[in-house]
Amino acid sequence: MSTDRLPRLLVLVPYLQARPGVLVADVAADFGVTEVQLRQDLELLWMCGMPGHGPGDLIDLSFEGDSVTVTFDAGIHRPLRLTADEALSLLVALQTLAEVPGLAERDVVDRALAKIEAAAGTPAKALSGLTVHLQDRAAQRPGSDEHLAVLRQAVDLQRALDLTYYVAGRDETTQRIVDPMRLLLVEGRSYLEAWCRRSGDVRLFRLDRIDAVQLLAEPARVPEQALPRDVSTGVFQPSAEHDAVTLRLAAGARWVADYYPCERVTEVGPDLDIVLRVADRRWVRRLVLGLGTEVSVLDPPELAAEVRQEASAALAGYDRGIVSSA
Amino acid sequence: MSARRAERLVNLVICLLSTRQFLTAERIRAAVPGYSHGDGSAQADEAFKRMFERDKTELRDLGVPLETGRNGWGDSEEGYRIARRDYELPDIELTADEAAAVGLAARLWQSAGLSQAAHGALQKLRAAGIEVDSHAAPGIEPRVEASDPAFQPCLIAVRAGRPIRFDYRRPQAPEPQTREVEPWGVVSWHGRWYLVGHDRVRQATRCFRLSRIIGDVRPAGQPGTVSIPDGINVTEIVAASVPSISRTATVAIRPGRAQGLRRTSLATGRDGPDGDEFEVSYGDPESLAARLIGFGSAVIVLGPPEVRDAVIGNLTDLAAR
Numbered sequence: 001m002s003t004d005r006l007p008r009l010l011v012l013v014p015y016l017q018a019r020p021g022v023l024v025a026d027v028a029a030d031f032g033v034t035e036v037q038l039r040q041d042l043e044l045l046w047m048c049g050m051p052g053h054g055p056g057d058l059i060d061l062s063f064e065g066d067s068v069t070v071t072f073d074a075g076i077h078r079p080l081r082l083t084a085d086e087a088l089s090l091l092v093a094l095q096t097l098a099e100v101p102g103l104a105e106r107d108v109v110d111r112a113l114a115k116i117e118a119a120a121g122t123p124a125k126a127l128s129g130l131t132v133h134l135q136d137r138a139a140q141r142p143g144s145d146e147h148l149a150v151l152r153q154a155v156d157l158q159r160a161l162d163l164t165y166y167v168a169g170r171d172e173t174t175q176r177i178v179d180p181m182r183l184l185l186v187e188g189r190s191y192l193e194a195w196c197r198r199s200g201d202v203r204l205f206r207l208d209r210i211d212a213v214q215l216l217a218e219p220a221r222v223p224e225q226a227l228p229r230d231v232s233t234g235v236f237q238p239s240a241e242h243d244a245v246t247l248r249l250a251a252g253a254r255w256v257a258d259y260y261p262c263e264r265v266t267e268v269g270p271d272l273d274i275v276l277r278v279a280d281r282r283w284v285r286r287l288v289l290g291l292g293t294e295v296s297v298l299d300p301p302e303l304a305a306e307v308r309q310e311a312s313a314a315l316a317g318y319d320r321g322i323v324s325s326a
Numbered sequence: 327m328s329a330r331r332a333e334r335l336v337n338l339v340i341c342l343l344s345t346r347q348f349l350t351a352e353r354i355r356a357a358v359p360g361y362s363h364g365d366g367s368a369q370a371d372e373a374f375k376r377m378f379e380r381d382k383t384e385l386r387d388l389g390v391p392l393e394t395g396r397n398g399w400g401d402s403e404e405g406y407r408i409a410r411r412d413y414e415l416p417d418i419e420l421t422a423d424e425a426a427a428v429g430l431a432a433r434l435w436q437s438a439g440l441s442q443a444a445h446g447a448l449q450k451l452r453a454a455g456i457e458v459d460s461h462a463a464p465g466i467e468p469r470v471e472a473s474d475p476a477f478q479p480c481l482i483a484v485r486a487g488r489p490i491r492f493d494y495r496r497p498q499a500p501e502p503q504t505r506e507v508e509p510w511g512v513v514s515w516h517g518r519w520y521l522v523g524h525d526r527v528r529q530a531t532r533c534f535r536l537s538r539i540i541g542d543v544r545p546a547g548q549p550g551t552v553s554i555p556d557g558i559n560v561t562e563i564v565a566a567s568v569p570s571i572s573r574t575a576t577v578a579i580r581p582g583r584a585q586g587l588r589r590t591s592l593a594t595g596r597d598g599p600d601g602d603e604f605e606v607s608y609g610d611p612e613s614l615a616a617r618l619i620g621f622g623s624a625v626i627v628l629g630p631p632e633v634r635d636a637v638i639g640n641l642t643d644l645a646a647r
Contacts, residue, residue, distance in 0.1 A: 089432075093444060109427045112428050133515050184468075287620065318626065
C-alpha cells in the first residue's frame with residue numbers, strides 16, 4: 001500500500017489537527033494501517049516543513065502516552081479536495097442508497113448528497129456515467145416485502161426467528177430456528193445472515209427462498225464464535241471439504257464460469273474446463289442436466305452416468321405421454 | 327514510494343502552498359530538501375530535472391492543483407505554486423445522521439478501485455473535522471461488486487466521452503466478435519453490470535454485459551467525441567433489453583418432487599394423469615427448458631410446444647451420449 005502513502009501523509013496533518021490528543025491506535029484504525037506504519041508516518045512528517053527548515057518551520061507533533069497532537073501544521077490546514085474518483089464513488093453510492101426503501105431517510109441522504117456535491121465541486125451531470133440499482137431481482141415475488149419487514153424487525157429487536165426455508169442444493173423445504181445477525185444486499189439479492197441452531201453455524205439465507213418466517217418471543221442468542229462472513233469474494237464460499245467436480249463447458253455454457261465460483265478455470269481450445277466444489281451432488285446434477293450437450297462431465301465419471309440415466313428416465317415419461325394421448 | 331521521496335514531496339507541497347509568488351524550478355531546488363544541489367555539472371542538472379518532472383506528475387495524479395505562471399513580464403522562466411483555494415477542500419458540515427449516511431455509502435463498494443476511492447474520500451472528510459463512523463450497523467447492508475476487468479476501462483471511457491472497441495462473446499455464439507461502441511453509461515441492474523451505448527457497426531443502441539467482454543478495452547477514437555443523445559435514460563435501456571417474464575408454461579410434477587419448482591409456480595397443483603399440474607411463468611423458452619430438465623424425471627412439460635419440444639430435444643441428446 002506504499003503508493004497510498006503520500007495522500008495519507010497529506011491528509012494526516014489536518015486530521016490530527018481536528019482531533020487534539022487522539023489515540024495513535026484509533027488513527028491507525030481509521031486509516032486502515034498498522035500502528036507501526038502510522039508511527040513511521042508521524043516520524044516522517046516531523047521532518048517536513050516550510051522552506052528554511054529551521055526549528056520553527058517544521059511540522060510539530062507532541063506525544064503524550066499513546067496520544068498525539070499537532071502543534072504546528074506548516075500550512076497544511078485542510079485536506080486536499082476530493083479527486084474525481086473519490087467524488088464519484090461517494091456520490092454514486094449515496095444516490096444508490098437513496099433508492100433503497102427504508103435503508104436510510106431519503107431526505108438525510110439527499111442533504112448529504114447536496115453537501116458532498118458542493119464540496120467536491122462536481123456537478124451531478126458528471127456522474128451520469130455510472131448508475132447502480134440495488135433492488136432485489138426477486139423483490140416482486142409475492143410475500144417477499146412482508147418477509148423482509150419481519151427480518152428487519154428481528155435484526156432490530158434481536159429476536160430469534162422460525163424460518164421455513166427452501167434449500168436449493170437438496171431441493172427441500174426445511175424448518176429451523178435462527179438467531180439473526182444482519183441483512184445484506186449483495187449482487188442484487190437480499191440475504192439474512194444468521195446463526196443457524198440446526199447446523200450450529202453461520203448461514204446466509206436468501207430472501208427469495210424463504211417460504212415463511214415467524215418472529216419468536218425469545219431473544220436471539222448469537223454465540224461468541226459466530227463471525228460475519230466476508231462476502232467480498234462472493235456469497236458462496238467453496239470449501240475443500242466439498243467434492244470436486246470437473247466440467248467441460250462449450251460456448252453456450254461458458255456463463256457458468258462467471259456465475260459460480262470455480263476453483264480452477266482452464267481454456268481448452270474453444271472450451272472451458274472448470275473445477276467446482278459442490279456441497280450437494282443433486283445440485284450439480286440439476287445444473288448439468290439443464291445445460292444439455294453444452295457441458296460434459298469429466299470427473300467424477302459416476303456423475304456423467306447419473307445424468308444419462310436421469311435423462312433417459314425423464315424421456316420415458318414423455319414417451320408414455322405420447323402413447324396415452326394417441 | 328520510498329520514505330525519502332515521500333518526505334521530499336510533502337516538503338514540496340508545503341513549499342508551494344506557502345508561496346504567493348511563482349517559484350522557478352531552481353528556487354524550488356534550493357528550498358526543498360531532497361533535491362540534489364549538485365556540483366553545477368550538466369549531469370546533476372539533468373538528474374534534478376528528471377526528478378522534478380516525476381514529482382510534478384505524481385502530485386498532479388493525486389489531484390494537487392499545480393499552477394504554472396510568471397510573476398511579471400520580466401520573468402524569463404515559468405514558475406510553480408499551489409493556490410490554497412484550489413487545493414483545500416471547501417468547508418463542509420454534516421449532521422450526525424448525514425455523516426452516518428456517508429459512512430454507509432462508502433461501504434457500498436466491494437471491489438478495489440471504487441472502495442479505495444470511497445475510503446480516500448472518507449479520510450478527507452474526517453480530516454475536515456467530520457466524524458464519520460464507517461462501522462455503524464444499519465438495518466441492511468448493501469454491497470456492490472464491480473470486479474469485472476472491463477468495469478474500470480468502460481467507466482473511464484464513459485467519463486472521457488471516448489469511443490471504445492472490445493471483443494464480446496454472446497452466450498450462444500462460439501467466437502467473440504469485435505464491437506465498436508460510443509459508450510453512454512455503465513449500469514448495475516439486478517446485480518449485473520452493463521455498458522450502454524451506440525454500436526457503430528450495427529448502427530443501433532445496444533447493452534453489453536461487462537462479464538462477456540473478453541480481453542482489453544481499446545480506444546476507438548479521441549476523448550470528448552461521444553455525444554449522448556438528449557433524453558437518454560440508460561437504466562430504461564437496460565431494463566428493456568432484459569427479456570420480460572410474460573409467458574406461461576404448464577408442467578406436471580410427480581407427487582412430492584421438485585420442491586423448487588412448486589414453490590415458484592403460479593397456480594397450485596391440480597391432479598393430472600402425470601402428476602400435480604402447475605403453471606410456470608417464463609421469458610425465454612430455452613432457459614426455462616434448462617431449468618425444467620434439471621428436475622429430470624420429476625417434471626413433464628405439457629405445453630406450450632416451444633418449451634416442450636426444447637425439453638424433449640435436449641433430453642434425447644443427453645440420453646444418447
